[in-house]
Amino acid sequence: SGVRETTAEVPAIRLRNLTKTFGSKGFNETRAVDGVDLDIRQGEFFSMLGPSGSGKTTVLRLIAGFELPTSGTIELEGADVSGKAPFQRDVNTVFQDYALFPHMSLVDNVAYGLRVRGMKKAERRERAIESLERVQLGKFMQRRPSQLSGGQRQRVALARALVVEPKVLLLDEPLGALDLKLRQQMQIELKELQRSLGITFIFVTHDQEEALTMSDRIGVFNNGKLAQIGTAHEIYQRPTGAFVANFVGTSNLFGPDIAASLYQRGGQFVVRPERLTLDWTASTAKHDGAASLRGTVTSLVYVGHATQVRVALEGGPAVVVLVGSDLPDEASVVGKTVSVSWLDRDAVWLPDGN
Ligand code: ATP
Numbered sequence: 001s002g003v004r005e006t007t008a009e010v011p012a013i014r015l016r017n018l019t020k021t022f023g024s025k026g027f028n029e030t031r032a033v034d035g036v037d038l039d040i041r042q043g044e045f046f047s048m049l050g051p052s053g054s055g056k057t058t059v060l061r062l063i064a065g066f067e068l069p070t071s072g073t074i075e076l077e078g079a080d081v082s083g084k085a086p087f088q089r090d091v092n093t094v095f096q097d098y099a100l101f102p103h104m105s106l107v108d109n110v111a112y113g114l115r116v117r118g119m120k121k122a123e124r125r126e127r128a129i130e131s132l133e134r135v136q137l138g139k140f141m142q143r144r145p146s147q148l149s150g151g152q153r154q155r156v157a158l159a160r161a162l163v164v165e166p167k168v169l170l171l172d173e174p175l176g177a178l179d180l181k182l183r184q185q186m187q188i189e190l191k192e193l194q195r196s197l198g199i200t201f202i203f204v205t206h207d208q209e210e211a212l213t214m215s216d217r218i219g220v221f222n223n224g225k226l227a228q229i230g231t232a233h234e235i236y237q238r239p240t241g242a243f244v245a246n247f248v249g250t251s252n253l254f255g256p257d258i259a260a261s262l263y264q265r266g267g268q269f270v271v272r273p274e275r276l277t278l279d280w281t282a283s284t285a286k287h288d289g290a291a292s293l294r295g296t297v298t299s300l301v302y303v304g305h306a307t308q309v310r311v312a313l314e315g316g317p318a319v320v321v322l323v324g325s326d327l328p329d330e331a332s333v334v335g336k337t338v339s340v341s342w343l344d345r346d347a348v349w350l351p352d353g354n
Contacts, residue, residue, distance in 0.1 A: 011041055012044065012168055014040075017036075018036040049248070050221030069082055095157070109145065110128040111124040134159065137156060154174060154186060167199070167200065171203045227241060254347075268349075278311070281339075292340065293339065307327050308323075309321045
């Protein structure tokens with residue numbers, strides 16, 4: 001069973017035992033979302049993170065009203081909206097492909113949602129221009145979407161979703177189509193925009209780095225269930241299970257056998273790469289409160305500010321160690337016997353079978 005998260009104040013979104021199955025029972029039934037309990041706070045930047053097929057998008061579509069739950073409930077600021085149509089919910093969605101109207105100018109694209117809501121022409125134009133200015137596109141308001149870069153189109157989609165002032169904005173991998181540099185720039189812009197508007201953002205991504213940098217809290221999905229909910233720090237430093245430890249960051253998971261032989265106890269543990277120390281002289285001198293194992297260097301990956309050294313430990317797992325600049329050149333290092341040590345307090349213990 002998954003974890004459960006509740007708060008005292010009225011949350012922006014409350015999911016209770018939310019379940020969605022596709023297909024038919026006993027034939028091709030898929031449990032896309034499986035008993036999710038979650039409170040998302042007002043004004044929070046909440047990310048849903050998980051591998052492909054883990055149910056993130058389905059949860060988002062259930063909140064938006066594009067899908068109806070098989071069972072369970074969805075509350076928006078305390079009101080049950082589980083059976084309501086999308087337009088009856090005070091939420092809006094930004095899709096990965098932006099879904100802009102190609103034949104309309106930016107200002108008409110952004111004003112569209114206001115027209116559907118019956119707002120007068122002069123007012124909706126004014127609001128649309130305001131919204132475009134908020135994303136630094138005021139000067140392009142007469143252009144068509146085809147006359148913009150990918151990042152600019154992304155901003156138009158944002159302006160269009162925000163112009164109706166939704167309580168909650170749903171974002172489904174909105175940066176997925178952008179190149180790395182632009183993606184990193186948009187991550188910062190999006191986060192700043194969210195903070196200045198104070199609107200609750202629910203952000204779907206399979207990119208763990210993106211989730212870690214942007215979110216107030218993250219929900220990690222696995223097989224339609226929430227595996228863990230927490231801040232970036234909690235998720236990375238205190239994973240509660242092997243799935244989260246493996247999915248978020250490099251886990252360096254030490255299994256039950258090696259755990260028992262080093263510490264005489266059950267369970268398994270994780271030591272993050274930056275918490276491991278590599279000794280090129282292969283010394284395994286014992287220090288109080290620390291453990292050490294010999295191993296063989298199998299490869300190096302240079303990552304700019306540091307180098308990731310992969311070491312196959314004797315009687316243990318293959319681990320990644322993060323090493324600073326003082327590194328012998330690769331030819332002399334691969335195949336070398338080294339030792340790897342860590343402080344006992346940097347071993348994060350995971351419960352058995354989790
Ligand atoms: P991705 O990152 O690839 O978008 P996801 O975590 O968002 O993945 P979902 O799209 O929510 O995952 O899918 C969860 C599961 O439900 C998958 O097994 C998927 O095949 C299934 N599924 C989703 N939508 C439907 C549908 N309309 N009909 C049948 N099965 C579906």
